[in-house]
Amino acid sequence: MKYNDLQVSANKNKKRVGRGIAAGQGKTAGRGTKGQNARTGKKLRAMFQGGQRPLAQAVPKARGFKSLRTPAQVVYLDHLNAFDGKTVDNALLFTEGYIATPFHTVKVIARGELKAKVDLKVQAASASVVKAIEKAGGSFEKVPTPLRKSAKDIESDEK
Structure with missing residues (x-):
């Protein structure tokens, strides 16, 4: 028998208890x-622990x-010295080992000199970093976070 061959309904009927011995739940x-839970009218709070202080409390x-x-x-800004004359993006930073994944936001912050x-x-750079890059003769462009391509997209790009 396969899983999809099973005949089950989404809504089970409620079990009718206390309807005699023959019904199975008489x-x-x-x-x-006996005991407190066997009595009629038994209504205890969900967290009641017999008078003991409830754990959730x-x-x-x-x-x-x-x-x-x-x-x-x-x-960091001083890491960018390794990329003299290049265009630095998420992919390049990832291949050089400066970031863990190219599909997350990257922010460059000031430390050292450029x-x-x-x-x-x-995706982001602090104001002092933008100033330092322009002072060194470079440029900063804010770009959106690159999305991970699916296998279908990669196949269509290759054709």
Whole structure:
């Protein structure tokens, strides 16, 4: 038998308990024998632990929030000296090992001095970096984050 051959419905019928011995869920109707949970009108809070302080009440709440945005990959200004006269983009930084992946935002921040003339094409750069690049004779262009290509897109590009 295959998984797709199974005959199942999306909505199961509710189990009718307490309808006699022949029905299979008669007498105690699945509640066991005696005790607080076996009685009619049993209504306990979801977190009730028999009068003991609930664990969820004892543990402190998590404060703040966790951002889902991935932080930018940082490249320092003095790293750009290695690319004298080149156009620096995500792909080049990735192949040279300065960033982990070419498909995330890259930001260049100031550290050290820039002596090389570079044309920088990344997602972000600090104001002091842009000033330093222009002073060295280069240029900065803000470009969108490159998207990862699917196998279909790669095949169509090759044709």
